[in-house]
Amino acid sequence: MKKKLVVTLILVGAFVVVAAGLVIYYCALAYGSVEATKSVVVEIPEGVGADRVAELLAGAGVTEHPRLFRLYLYLTGRDSELKAGTYRLDAPACFSDAAETLVAGKVLIVRFTLPEGLDAEQMALRLGREGICNAGDFLSAAARQAFERYSVNSPEGYLFPDTYEVPAGVTAEEVAGLLLDRGDRVWEAELEKSRRTGVDRYETLTLASIVQAEGADFWEFPRIAGVFSNRLERGMNLESCATVLYALGEHKQVLEYADLKVESPYNTYLHTGLPPGPINNPGREAIAAALDPERHDYLFFVSNGDGTHTFSRTLAEHNQARAETEEARNAALAPDAP
Numbered sequence: 420m421k422k423k424l425v426v427t428l429i430l431v432g433a434f435v436v437v438a439a440g441l442v443i444y445y446c447a448l449a450y451g452s453v454e455a456t457k458s459v460v461v462e463i464p465e466g467v468g469a470d471r472v473a474e475l476l477a478g479a480g481v482t483e484h485p486r487l488f489r490l491y492l493y494l495t496g497r498d499s500e501l502k503a504g505t506y507r508l509d510a511p512a513c514f515s516d517a518a519e520t521l522v523a524g525k526v527l528i529v530r531f532t533l534p535e536g537l538d539a540e541q542m543a544l545r546l547g548r549e550g551i552c553n554a555g556d557f558l559s560a561a562a563r564q565a566f567e568r569y570s571v572n573s574p575e576g577y578l579f580p581d582t583y584e585v586p587a588g589v590t591a592e593e594v595a596g597l598l599l600d601r602g603d604r605v606w607e608a609e610l611e612k613s614r615r616t617g618v619d620r621y622e623t624l625t626l627a628s629i630v631q632a633e634g635a636d637f638w639e640f641p642r643i644a645g646v647f648s649n650r651l652e653r654g655m656n657l658e659s660c661a662t663v664l665y666a667l668g669e670h671k672q673v674l675e676y677a678d679l680k681v682e683s684p685y686n687t688y689l690h691t692g693l694p695p696g697p698i699n700n701p702g703r704e705a706i707a708a709a710l711d712p713e714r715h716d717y718l719f720f721v722s723n724g725d726g727t728h729t730f731s732r733t734l735a736e737h738n739q740a741r742a743e744t745e746e747a748r749n750a751a752l753a754p755d756a757p
Contacts, residue, residue, distance in 0.1 A: 453516075455509035460527060462505045462588065469498035472521065480510040481517055488514050497522050505587035527587040533580045533598075535702030536631045538665075542578055542700065546594065556591035564595050569621070576624035576697025577602050605703050613710040621696065627709035628697035632661030635726035640708035642730060646720055648712040655718070657687035665698040724748055 459479045463472055469492045473485035482488045491514040492498040501518075504526035508517055531549050533542050539561060547554030565574035574595070579602035585594065610618060630644045647657055660674050666683035679686070685694040701709075719737035720728040721744055729744065731737040 453509070453511050453513045455512060457510050458507050459510045460505060460507050460587070463501065463503050463521065465503040467503070469493070469501060472501055476508070476517060479508070481508050481512050482514065483511065488517070491515075492518060502526075528584050529587050529589075530582065530584050532582040533578075533700075535580045535705065536699045537580060538699045539573065539575050539578055542580075542598075551585070552589060552591040552594050557595055560590075560592045560595040561598070564592075564599055568599060571621065571696070573696060574599070576621070576628055576700055578700045579605055580700050580702050602700075605706065609703065609707045609710055612707065615710060618710065622693055623709045624697045624701065624706070625693045627701040627705040628699045629657070629659050629661055629694075630708050631701035631705035632664075632699055633659060634705070634728075637704040639728060640704050641711065641713040642715065642717065643720065643728070644705075644708040644712035645715050646717050646730065649716065649718055651692065653718075654691060656689070656691050657693070659687045662687045662694050662698055665694075 457480075459481065461475055461479045461481065463475065467475075469489055473482075473489040473492070476482050476488065477485040489498070492501075495518070497518050501521045502524035504524060506520055506525065507527045508520060529551065531546065531551050533545060537545070539558060543554040543557045543561075546552050546557055561574035561578060562572075565571050565577050569577060571577070578595075578598040581598075581601055583594075583597060583601075585597065606620060626644065626647060629647060630640050634640050634643050647659070650657055662685045663674060663678055663681065664670060666681050666685040667678060671678070679688045682689070684690055685698065687694060715730075716732050717730040719731040719734065719740075721731075721737065721741050722728055723744055724747070729740040731740050
Protein backbone atom coordinates (compact mmCIF):
# COMPACT_ATOMS: atom_id res chain seq x y z
CA MET A 420 0.00 0.00 0.00
CA LYS A 421 2.84 2.29 0.94
CA LYS A 422 4.57 1.50 -2.30
CA LYS A 423 1.49 2.45 -4.33
CA LEU A 424 1.17 5.69 -2.40
CA VAL A 425 4.79 6.56 -3.07
CA VAL A 426 4.40 5.84 -6.79
CA THR A 427 1.22 7.93 -6.89
CA LEU A 428 2.93 10.83 -5.17
CA ILE A 429 5.84 10.62 -7.55
CA LEU A 430 3.51 10.63 -10.55
CA VAL A 431 1.48 13.52 -9.17
CA GLY A 432 4.65 15.41 -8.42
CA ALA A 433 5.98 14.76 -11.90
CA PHE A 434 2.68 15.89 -13.39
CA VAL A 435 2.73 19.05 -11.30
CA VAL A 436 6.30 19.79 -12.36
CA VAL A 437 5.50 19.20 -16.04
CA ALA A 438 2.29 21.21 -15.80
CA ALA A 439 4.09 24.05 -14.07
CA GLY A 440 6.76 23.96 -16.74
CA LEU A 441 4.16 24.10 -19.47
CA VAL A 442 2.39 26.99 -17.77
CA ILE A 443 5.67 28.87 -17.42
CA TYR A 444 6.52 28.13 -21.06
CA TYR A 445 3.06 29.24 -22.18
CA CYS A 446 3.28 32.45 -20.15
CA ALA A 447 6.70 33.16 -21.63
CA LEU A 448 5.27 32.78 -25.15
CA ALA A 449 2.19 34.79 -24.29
CA TYR A 450 3.63 37.65 -22.27
CA GLY A 451 7.39 37.31 -22.18
CA SER A 452 9.99 39.55 -23.74
CA VAL A 453 10.80 38.25 -27.23
CA GLU A 454 13.74 39.57 -29.23
CA ALA A 455 12.53 40.18 -32.76
CA THR A 456 14.96 39.46 -35.57
CA LYS A 457 12.94 41.24 -38.26
CA SER A 458 9.59 42.77 -39.07
CA VAL A 459 7.16 41.22 -41.51
CA VAL A 460 4.04 42.35 -43.35
CA VAL A 461 1.04 40.09 -42.86
CA GLU A 462 -2.33 40.46 -44.57
CA ILE A 463 -5.37 39.24 -42.66
CA PRO A 464 -8.26 38.80 -45.13
CA GLU A 465 -11.84 39.67 -44.31
CA GLY A 466 -13.90 36.92 -42.72
CA VAL A 467 -11.14 34.51 -41.65
CA GLY A 468 -11.29 32.89 -38.22
CA ALA A 469 -8.73 32.73 -35.43
CA ASP A 470 -7.41 29.35 -36.64
CA ARG A 471 -6.51 30.82 -40.03
CA VAL A 472 -5.02 33.93 -38.43
CA ALA A 473 -2.77 31.73 -36.28
CA GLU A 474 -1.65 29.85 -39.40
CA LEU A 475 -0.88 33.10 -41.27
CA LEU A 476 1.20 34.44 -38.38
CA ALA A 477 3.07 31.15 -38.12
CA GLY A 478 3.75 31.20 -41.85
CA ALA A 479 5.19 34.70 -41.55
CA GLY A 480 7.40 33.77 -38.59
CA VAL A 481 5.52 35.83 -36.01
CA THR A 482 5.07 32.68 -33.92
CA GLU A 483 6.29 29.10 -34.08
CA HIS A 484 3.32 27.86 -32.05
CA PRO A 485 0.04 28.52 -33.90
CA ARG A 486 -1.96 26.15 -31.68
CA LEU A 487 -0.78 27.82 -28.48
CA PHE A 488 -1.46 31.22 -30.02
CA ARG A 489 -4.95 30.03 -30.88
CA LEU A 490 -5.35 28.86 -27.26
CA TYR A 491 -4.20 32.27 -26.03
CA LEU A 492 -6.81 33.99 -28.19
CA TYR A 493 -9.54 31.70 -26.82
CA LEU A 494 -8.51 32.08 -23.17
CA THR A 495 -8.33 35.88 -23.44
CA GLY A 496 -11.56 36.20 -25.43
CA ARG A 497 -9.80 37.86 -28.34
CA ASP A 498 -10.51 35.18 -30.92
CA SER A 499 -13.63 37.04 -32.12
CA GLU A 500 -12.09 40.53 -32.00
CA LEU A 501 -9.36 40.21 -34.66
CA LYS A 502 -9.61 42.79 -37.45
CA ALA A 503 -8.78 42.30 -41.11
CA GLY A 504 -6.07 44.42 -42.70
CA THR A 505 -2.42 44.58 -43.58
CA TYR A 506 -0.09 44.68 -40.58
CA ARG A 507 3.59 45.10 -39.87
CA LEU A 508 4.51 42.77 -37.00
CA ASP A 509 7.69 41.80 -35.20
CA ALA A 510 8.96 38.32 -35.96
CA PRO A 511 8.98 36.60 -33.62
CA ALA A 512 6.59 38.31 -31.19
CA CYS A 513 4.88 37.32 -27.97
CA PHE A 514 1.22 36.39 -28.27
CA SER A 515 -0.06 39.44 -26.40
CA ASP A 516 1.81 41.94 -28.58
CA ALA A 517 0.67 40.33 -31.84
CA ALA A 518 -2.92 40.01 -30.63
CA GLU A 519 -3.03 43.61 -29.38
CA THR A 520 -2.03 44.87 -32.83
CA LEU A 521 -4.69 42.77 -34.57
CA VAL A 522 -7.46 43.55 -32.08
CA ALA A 523 -6.72 47.29 -32.16
CA GLY A 524 -6.66 47.26 -35.96
CA LYS A 525 -3.25 48.99 -36.07
CA VAL A 526 -2.92 48.42 -39.80
CA LEU A 527 0.14 49.34 -41.83
CA ILE A 528 -0.07 52.93 -43.04
CA VAL A 529 1.40 53.95 -46.39
CA ARG A 530 2.13 57.49 -47.44
CA PHE A 531 1.99 58.94 -50.94
CA THR A 532 2.25 62.39 -52.49
CA LEU A 533 0.50 63.68 -55.60
CA PRO A 534 2.07 66.98 -56.75
CA GLU A 535 0.02 69.90 -58.01
CA GLY A 536 -0.65 69.99 -61.72
CA LEU A 537 -0.88 66.27 -62.48
CA ASP A 538 -3.82 65.26 -64.61
CA ALA A 539 -6.06 62.36 -63.60
CA GLU A 540 -4.20 59.83 -65.74
CA GLN A 541 -0.82 60.90 -64.34
CA MET A 542 -2.20 60.57 -60.82
CA ALA A 543 -3.47 57.08 -61.62
CA LEU A 544 -0.13 55.98 -63.04
CA ARG A 545 1.72 57.27 -59.98
CA LEU A 546 -0.67 55.47 -57.64
CA GLY A 547 -0.15 52.29 -59.63
CA ARG A 548 3.64 52.59 -59.61
CA GLU A 549 3.70 53.13 -55.86
CA GLY A 550 1.47 50.13 -55.27
CA ILE A 551 -1.34 52.13 -53.69
CA CYS A 552 -4.06 50.85 -56.02
CA ASN A 553 -4.62 49.77 -59.60
CA ALA A 554 -4.38 52.71 -62.03
CA GLY A 555 -7.32 51.68 -64.21
CA ASP A 556 -9.54 50.99 -61.22
CA PHE A 557 -8.69 54.41 -59.80
CA LEU A 558 -9.62 56.20 -63.03
CA SER A 559 -12.91 54.32 -63.25
CA ALA A 560 -13.75 55.00 -59.60
CA ALA A 561 -12.80 58.67 -59.84
CA ALA A 562 -14.88 59.19 -62.99
CA ARG A 563 -17.90 57.46 -61.49
CA GLN A 564 -17.75 59.33 -58.20
CA ALA A 565 -17.16 62.70 -59.90
CA PHE A 566 -20.24 62.16 -62.06
CA GLU A 567 -22.33 61.20 -59.03
CA ARG A 568 -21.14 64.20 -57.00
CA TYR A 569 -20.79 66.97 -59.55
CA SER A 570 -22.56 65.71 -62.71
CA VAL A 571 -19.33 66.04 -64.73
CA ASN A 572 -17.95 63.55 -67.21
CA SER A 573 -14.38 63.70 -65.94
CA PRO A 574 -12.82 63.95 -62.46
CA GLU A 575 -10.18 66.34 -63.85
CA GLY A 576 -9.76 69.34 -61.58
CA TYR A 577 -11.59 67.79 -58.61
CA LEU A 578 -8.87 65.35 -57.47
CA PHE A 579 -6.91 67.33 -54.93
CA PRO A 580 -3.11 67.01 -55.07
CA ASP A 581 -1.62 66.54 -51.59
CA THR A 582 0.22 64.11 -49.30
CA TYR A 583 -2.00 61.34 -48.00
CA GLU A 584 -1.71 58.50 -45.50
CA VAL A 585 -3.86 55.44 -46.08
CA PRO A 586 -3.99 51.90 -44.73
CA ALA A 587 -2.18 49.34 -46.87
CA GLY A 588 -4.62 47.51 -49.09
CA VAL A 589 -6.86 50.55 -49.53
CA THR A 590 -9.21 50.22 -52.49
CA ALA A 591 -9.25 52.41 -55.58
CA GLU A 592 -12.76 53.53 -54.61
CA GLU A 593 -11.50 54.70 -51.23
CA VAL A 594 -8.52 56.56 -52.72
CA ALA A 595 -10.71 58.34 -55.26
CA GLY A 596 -13.16 59.32 -52.55
CA LEU A 597 -10.34 60.57 -50.34
CA LEU A 598 -8.99 62.88 -53.08
CA LEU A 599 -12.45 64.20 -53.94
CA ASP A 600 -13.29 64.77 -50.27
CA ARG A 601 -10.08 66.75 -49.75
CA GLY A 602 -10.86 68.78 -52.87
CA ASP A 603 -14.33 69.59 -51.52
CA ARG A 604 -12.92 70.82 -48.21
CA VAL A 605 -10.25 72.97 -49.87
CA TRP A 606 -12.79 74.46 -52.27
CA GLU A 607 -15.16 75.39 -49.47
CA ALA A 608 -12.35 76.93 -47.43
CA GLU A 609 -10.97 79.02 -50.31
CA LEU A 610 -14.45 80.04 -51.47
CA GLU A 611 -15.20 81.31 -47.97
CA LYS A 612 -11.93 83.27 -47.90
CA SER A 613 -12.73 84.91 -51.23
CA ARG A 614 -16.18 85.95 -50.00
CA ARG A 615 -17.53 85.46 -53.50
CA THR A 616 -21.03 84.19 -54.20
CA GLY A 617 -22.60 82.56 -57.22
CA VAL A 618 -19.26 81.09 -58.30
CA ASP A 619 -19.23 78.36 -60.94
CA ARG A 620 -16.87 75.78 -59.48
CA TYR A 621 -16.21 73.99 -62.77
CA GLU A 622 -15.19 77.17 -64.58
CA THR A 623 -13.09 78.31 -61.63
CA LEU A 624 -11.25 74.99 -61.49
CA THR A 625 -10.70 75.21 -65.23
CA LEU A 626 -9.04 78.61 -64.84
CA ALA A 627 -7.11 77.37 -61.78
CA SER A 628 -5.76 74.42 -63.76
CA ILE A 629 -4.39 76.76 -66.44
CA VAL A 630 -2.82 79.01 -63.80
CA GLN A 631 -1.27 75.91 -62.19
CA ALA A 632 0.20 74.78 -65.50
CA GLU A 633 1.49 78.19 -66.56
CA GLY A 634 2.92 79.30 -63.20
CA ALA A 635 5.82 78.14 -61.09
CA ASP A 636 6.12 80.52 -58.13
CA PHE A 637 3.00 80.64 -56.00
CA TRP A 638 3.27 84.40 -55.52
CA GLU A 639 2.76 84.90 -59.29
CA PHE A 640 -0.44 82.84 -59.45
CA PRO A 641 -2.86 85.73 -58.71
CA ARG A 642 -1.13 87.89 -61.34
CA ILE A 643 -1.29 85.13 -63.95
CA ALA A 644 -4.95 84.58 -63.10
CA GLY A 645 -5.46 88.32 -63.56
CA VAL A 646 -3.98 88.18 -67.06
CA PHE A 647 -6.34 85.43 -68.13
CA SER A 648 -9.30 87.17 -66.48
CA ASN A 649 -8.48 90.37 -68.38
CA ARG A 650 -8.29 88.48 -71.66
CA LEU A 651 -11.63 86.76 -70.97
CA GLU A 652 -13.27 90.10 -70.20
CA ARG A 653 -11.97 91.58 -73.46
CA GLY A 654 -13.04 88.58 -75.55
CA MET A 655 -9.41 87.74 -76.37
CA ASN A 656 -8.17 84.20 -76.85
CA LEU A 657 -6.36 82.93 -73.75
CA GLU A 658 -3.49 81.60 -75.91
CA SER A 659 -2.27 79.25 -73.18
CA CYS A 660 0.44 76.84 -74.28
CA ALA A 661 -0.61 74.53 -71.45
CA THR A 662 -4.02 73.97 -73.02
CA VAL A 663 -2.38 73.17 -76.36
CA LEU A 664 -0.17 70.57 -74.68
CA TYR A 665 -3.29 69.06 -73.13
CA ALA A 666 -4.91 68.96 -76.56
CA LEU A 667 -1.81 67.27 -78.00
CA GLY A 668 -1.75 64.74 -75.18
CA GLU A 669 2.02 64.98 -74.77
CA HIS A 670 4.64 67.08 -73.04
CA LYS A 671 6.99 69.18 -75.16
CA GLN A 672 9.58 71.66 -73.97
CA VAL A 673 8.93 73.96 -76.93
CA LEU A 674 5.73 74.16 -78.96
CA GLU A 675 6.09 74.41 -82.70
CA TYR A 676 3.95 76.75 -84.81
CA ALA A 677 2.08 73.76 -86.25
CA ASP A 678 1.13 72.66 -82.74
CA LEU A 679 -0.81 75.88 -82.23
CA LYS A 680 -3.07 74.86 -85.11
CA VAL A 681 -4.19 71.54 -83.61
CA GLU A 682 -7.96 71.31 -83.86
CA SER A 683 -9.28 70.83 -80.36
CA PRO A 684 -11.70 72.69 -78.12
CA TYR A 685 -8.79 72.81 -75.65
CA ASN A 686 -6.67 74.83 -78.08
CA THR A 687 -7.10 78.33 -76.67
CA TYR A 688 -5.12 79.79 -79.56
CA LEU A 689 -8.01 78.88 -81.85
CA HIS A 690 -11.01 79.12 -79.53
CA THR A 691 -12.14 82.02 -77.39
CA GLY A 692 -13.02 81.58 -73.75
CA LEU A 693 -12.16 78.85 -71.29
CA PRO A 694 -11.55 75.33 -72.57
CA PRO A 695 -14.29 72.72 -71.95
CA GLY A 696 -12.87 71.75 -68.56
CA PRO A 697 -9.78 71.60 -66.31
CA ILE A 698 -6.54 70.40 -67.86
CA ASN A 699 -5.04 69.14 -64.60
CA ASN A 700 -5.72 69.03 -60.87
CA PRO A 701 -4.70 72.37 -59.34
CA GLY A 702 -3.47 72.96 -55.81
CA ARG A 703 -4.76 75.31 -53.15
CA GLU A 704 -2.77 78.37 -54.31
CA ALA A 705 -3.98 78.10 -57.91
CA ILE A 706 -7.58 77.69 -56.76
CA ALA A 707 -7.26 80.73 -54.50
CA ALA A 708 -5.78 82.74 -57.39
CA ALA A 709 -8.62 81.76 -59.73
CA LEU A 710 -11.16 82.81 -57.10
CA ASP A 711 -9.42 86.13 -56.45
CA PRO A 712 -7.28 87.20 -59.45
CA GLU A 713 -4.99 90.17 -59.01
CA ARG A 714 -6.48 93.37 -60.40
CA HIS A 715 -4.19 94.94 -63.01
CA ASP A 716 -4.12 95.78 -66.71
CA TYR A 717 -1.61 93.18 -67.89
CA LEU A 718 -2.62 91.14 -70.94
CA PHE A 719 0.56 89.21 -71.66
CA PHE A 720 3.38 87.40 -69.89
CA VAL A 721 6.49 85.54 -70.97
CA SER A 722 8.63 83.10 -69.06
CA ASN A 723 12.05 84.29 -67.93
CA GLY A 724 13.32 80.72 -67.80
CA ASP A 725 13.79 80.73 -64.02
CA GLY A 726 10.21 80.13 -62.92
CA THR A 727 9.29 83.83 -63.03
CA HIS A 728 7.57 85.81 -65.77
CA THR A 729 7.68 89.29 -67.29
CA PHE A 730 4.21 90.82 -67.57
CA SER A 731 3.21 93.31 -70.25
CA ARG A 732 0.24 95.56 -70.97
CA THR A 733 0.58 95.83 -74.75
CA LEU A 734 1.62 93.53 -77.57
CA ALA A 735 4.59 95.80 -78.31
CA GLU A 736 5.80 95.50 -74.70
CA HIS A 737 5.25 91.76 -74.85
CA ASN A 738 7.26 91.36 -78.06
CA GLN A 739 10.06 93.40 -76.53
CA ALA A 740 10.03 91.22 -73.40
CA ARG A 741 10.12 88.09 -75.54
CA ALA A 742 13.08 89.39 -77.51
CA GLU A 743 14.98 90.28 -74.35
CA THR A 744 14.20 86.92 -72.79
CA GLU A 745 15.33 85.08 -75.91
CA GLU A 746 18.54 87.11 -76.01
CA ALA A 747 19.25 86.37 -72.35
CA ARG A 748 18.70 82.64 -72.89
CA ASN A 749 20.99 82.56 -75.93
CA ALA A 750 23.68 84.41 -74.00
CA ALA A 751 23.44 81.90 -71.16
CA LEU A 752 23.81 79.00 -73.56
CA ALA A 753 26.62 80.53 -75.64
CA PRO A 754 30.24 79.61 -74.77
CA ASP A 755 32.34 82.31 -73.12
CA ALA A 756 34.15 84.54 -75.56
CA PRO A 757 37.96 83.98 -75.65
